[in-house]
Amino acid sequence: MALSGMRGLSVFISDIRNCQNKEQERLRVDKELGNVRTRFKNEKGLTHYEKKKYVWKMLYIYMLGYDVDFGQMEAVSLISAPKYPEKQVGYIVTSCLLNENHDFLRLAINAVRNDIIGRNETFQCLALTLVGNIGGREFAESLAPDVQKLLTSSSCRPLVRKKAALCLLRLYRKNPDVVNVDGWSDRMAQLLDERDLGVLTSSMSLLVALVANNYETYWSCLPKCVKILERLARNQDIPPEYTYYGIPSPWLQVKTMRALQYFPTVEDPNARQTLFEVLQRILLGTDVVKNVNKNNASHAVLFEALALVMHLDAEKEMMSQCVALLGKFLTVREPNIRYLGLENMTRMLMVSDVQDIIKRHQAQIITSLKDPDISIRRRALDLLYGMCDVSNAKDIVEELLQYLNTADFAMREELSLKAAILAEKFAPDLSWYVDVILQLIDKAGDFVSDDIWFRVVQFVTNNEDLQPYAAVKAREFLDKPALHETMVKVSAYILGEYSHLLARRPGCSPKEIFTILHEKLPTVSTSMIPILLSTYAKILMRTQPTDPELQNQIWAIFHKYESCIDIETQQRAVEYIALSRKGAALVDIMAEMPKFPERRSALIQKAEETEADTAEQSAIRLRAQQQTSSALVMTEQRPANGMPPVSQHSLVKVSRMSNEDPNTAGQGVTQANGTLSVVDPQPPEPSADLLGDLFSPLAIEGPPGAAVKSKHNMASGPQGAPNEEEILALAPVEEQTNPVQPIGNIAERFRALCLKDSGVLYEDPYIQIGIKAEWQAHQGRVVLFLGNKNTAPLLSVQALILPPSHLMMELSLVPETIPPRAQVQCPLEIINLQPSRDLAVLDFSYKFGTHVINVKLRLPAVLNKFLQPISVSAEEFFPQWRSLSGAPLKLQEVVKGVRPMSLAEMANLLNSFRLMISPGLDPNANNLVASTTFYSESTQAMLCLIRIETDPTDRTQLRMTVATGDPTLTFELKEFIKEQLISIPTISRAPAAAPPQAQPTSPTTIVSDPGALLAGLLH
Template structure:
């Protein structure tokens, strides 16, 4: 405790010594209980306690609390200490309040009044104590009470520098808690000009505050750019003696330099009509790069750390601006020197920064010069995270000139690569092989090698991809059949290879059947030798291949029919295998050769559609994969067709879900062919989701699901597919024309005024929707704060010269931004108890709208977004859930309890949250659905 020695609180020192000398937990608890009883009696019975004694007892309570024991008294005595004029007493009072007082406490208004008194004090020490307390508590009440007071302190000419510094950091804390307190325009210029302050501590604190304000309102604070560049220029060109008090191991003001460089990354580079600012910034960056080349002024690690911190932030700004070719190349060369540095962290950071440089047209060639060193890093580095970064950089620097070499090196390393990065490497190799393939026989070889080397890590998207490319390119079909036939002859053949082989030979086995070594009989026996070693899903695919063989090779029809008749197929426990075997058997027996040729004809070319492999990779490593766009290509999986043309329809759902919206690579928004709505959405729009042709708006159903038909009438069908991650969401709306005439003047208007809580942006669509066609529109949503209503949309168009208008609600509700949270019973009920205040809970008792079905209630709660916690509530019929709502600036924990009363056909729903509005909004949203 800070005041023990200086104030000579002997009783506190003795108490701490007694606790430390306790031999057991029981002895410690006994001593603490004795002390608590003594303090309680002193507070209740002794009316003559002076400030020193109150301070001593409050210190003891603080110490007991820090040991992990609950303290339920002493708060008023701590508040009384705030009125003292003695620094040590006021300090202990503020410390106790900052640590122990709940923001919902009845004393909070009394505390606020004491803080206001100290803020108006002429004693800067008292003002600083008050500011530190406000920042430590940082509640919404504090923000509302002092949101206008602190900016006055911050810009006042009478305020001491040390108080300005604390005021800037305090206001930053409150702004992060409550962004609504952002100061008005009259404060903007005065806050920005703090960057010109003479005191470096004030400038450092103000830079952090301005950086946060800029992210909220960049246009209003754009004037900070000139001042930030000017201040940075003065620091960079200063010697360590000029800023002696703020020089760290011969580096002038490194922390302020880093903050200024980060602040400048919020804006695009200075415009050409500002040559002075642009030139001064370039000069600063060049000076930082020059200083990095100078011999170190100290051998201590602190010097190199500070110097490199500024250097890497400067390089980040160079990459962000992406406008000065000379600076980009120099930055690349500087980073290249770090690739051989002894420090692991430096090598990691160098590789990470070079990944971004590789995406710039100015520095891509400079990055490629370090290819050999990067390949060596991938193979030889001891730290797996550095090896991961080396793989990322190889992926980023790859182009037509070095694609084959990089892919070959990555394939070679894949055999010994860490298990944690194999799946990501497989995706990257597949993407590079397709993007830079000039000869698709090479692409086929690469993918088959991938399956051979790392079969367990080859996702379905990859082998779907090679099938689709082979089907769409006649020139590679014979080579693919021959290559996959040879690959299947390996003694140990991965199941993914069997899938690829089964599909390709079923389609193009006739192209190699002329060779005795790959005759129809040999092909069939080779595939069937793998049959009993495969999963039911792969067996189903092979059965489809066999029935294709019936059409391609009538001479082996009898053998194939015998396989269909086998007891293990016709009587299989797997319904899919059983159905395929029986149907294919009857088809091969009853159908004529012409019917067989029609039903079992070769798969048609897949329609043009965006690749999903790149999106899958970005989802696995968001923010770490450069936007290495892959060419628009065919559908990555077999279409959802019925009958025998679908080799793997048992697995179509997983294939469709692999990239619901391409969150990282937006799908094209052009028109598709007729019947496109079901084609785009796949079997997500199954019979259970279908709607009659009369007008229907199904917005309420989407509280519990993300995909389906949102609206339908006799003219238009509107489908939706959405995906949410933390506070961000992406929604795809599909407008399908059900008529035989085009829809003209298609116009979409967002009906939403509460953009301060939910920010929704939507892309425009073409005004003409052809007959039977479909157009896709993408919307993005960001949850800024909790909200109660859902945005609306007005859809207008003209059909046969008659204007039509549809109004509907979008499937954007608060629960979409839930993150499920696992909790055990003890944690749940402890948290439930802590959130017991009237301001933290909401409750509704309501009658079930239909006969009570607990299974249906469970299904709804599973789709609501929270984590359903089984086996926690003592009553097995009750449901309890936990989740966290993500907004831009905060995360709000939320607990839910649904208690059904079967006899009365009633539900009692209780929601508890740290934020009152969230509790009420979640309660209202869910109760309407039962």
């Protein structure tokens, strides 16, 4: 009987493994589930053994990923079985199938308690494991006292007591209020006298949880912890099975030292002396060896010992020992050890009088900024920031500025903020501070927040002696061929206020300053123009009676912007024209700005607000609450290559695909009792059943008719022959022959830019083309950054935009020559006329030496750039969904070949394409709903509703429904989403970095930051 039962399970598993596809597997599982359900339902008086057979099969089916909504009662009933095999199955399956809130668990509490208080140790272990795994409140209330008695019982074997300690720990963590721990101080102290290291380790885990919440009750445990550490350090009475690579029970050592850190201090001088001797032994006995496992264990003990040394405020000699040991770790080849060395040095900055000792390793820490591992570079940056003071600020800030040339995107904003804060806090003089901030803006303008240049303006305004120097520096930066917009802001403001202080210097006359500033006007954003107009007004005020030609030029500019669409720009232009006619009154109105009131730096305030959180990452929780670290500053993440903020217009829904009969294709689905069922299609009528209307009959598959097809969409079958520009816009442009090979994958770079608004579009050994874009409604502004990476100029530079018919695009003038190691910016204005998936192409060519290079690059002005997510409530969604009934406004298609992914992954993917998920609109947990608004001149702001139905048993297919008020938009959006779902492996990941061997040999560093490329080229 037993053999046939096990043979039946083996045959079933073999059948599952031999299934050729998912459908065969599902049929075999359904057959087996039907058989098991029938046995449980129809045959009364099943023995425990028979139940065990079928419950094993049920568990196996559950592990395959199928829902098992029956049989829980039979599994729970096996807990009461008298024999171990059946009882074991009951405990295992109950742990897997039921959660802490399941009603069936109430039926098992008495059986579990009987096993706990019984005499069978095997049954006790099974019961304790179940209670610990589930950890529900009812279990805690009913069984915690019994578990406590089991832990303190002297008659139980160590194996049972160890499990009891871990079970009680789980119950306490989940429900601290229902676990009675009052009066446990003496019992815990007795448990720490345990000689068995297994029970002692489990009890120490429980003690750590207890003292973390309330250490005052457990003072009697402190000397016991010190004795345990001494015993382990001297390797006294440690069984071989608890010695790991020659280290006595490293797990127990770590837990014990962690428990000690929750107590404020060790008062007893003898205990303190013993503790320091143990720590000294650990510090001196730790070294880096070739065996990785031994390294891991010894370093786990070492770094916990370092944390305890800092907590106890040890003598300076021991602190010096700790820092010296960490300094050795900075030179180890293993990156994990280098990381831990830097991290623990940062922690040690919390201790007084240690900063001077850490300064001895400043050169090694600076070297770590060039480490290949970005995590190590981040820790080195944190450490440099924390150890900086007046004595070394100048050296550290200069190193940070130099490192800024080659730093990763992910670090540049944090690096810029920290350099600015250090320059302000520890500046030896204000002129040096101005130099640092201007260099910072010049090197990393894209990553410099407005607070930084606001602060330098405040310093210059409030210090008269600094004004001439700042004006000279601002004028010098304006001579550079490529200048970031933030630098233009600073220079325009300073020169507008103080350029008259430079009147006697060559090249600093009002006419020359106006000319060089006005050259920057075509390259700046709309928000920058008002600042330049204010500067022109200041220049006009000072030259009104002496230079009529300059006055006429400035007035002409003001008149040009009188009708500007931007309200701020228009208002300033109109007001400055009116003010300039008032003669002498203009001098008083446009006088120098008064001094700013003394106020706290916004940068330092931001740093202090975030220090507490970062200190918790580098020290234990109790110490982090008592004092915050000044070594770490976190910044608001604003990566240049990040997605723009999620907007507010569009609706997408994903629901579970029904296993419909082919004869019911085209029928609708309705909701009844929380499930979806097939219904006959009915004409839409007003109904109180909103969900029924939501899932009303859907449109047939396929593209819309001829009247719906986009006139210019070649992919949809346009009428007539396409012109050459449209062919180029649709042709694959990655496979091109040139005398030089691109760095990185062009297609991957393009796909990444479809999801983000800045990054590198193309790069080869001579040039890097970066993109930074801004999108608003149906308009876009893209800036192309053309960077020459070499010491010779690029000649015959040409750029031609080949736009598809649905985009109106205008590219500013591209210079024929790009100077050596310089960067030029070429703004590109885009207007979306109508929905389409066609792509624009950049036809770019240049000459370097004897090489003529020509590339055609797709521009990421794709359909999702003109989407803005919008959150839609149920009251807004249902009426709109009902009103868009049938083709061509509502289209449905089954999409096959989708890479399997969870609903959360699919939701993230849709969010990345600016489709806002609206949870809760569908009661089916396998459905998603999202919303967005599409902008174009023809559609204006058009609400889009998308619904996707997924099949949890087959993630490679789904059914998608898209509904909008425009037939062309419905088809184009449906096809666009389908393309992304099918091409997930390439679309949803960032562009792959070029392998090291693919990098060209070049005297300069390849920089992947388009906005700050010049910083990397001119170092």
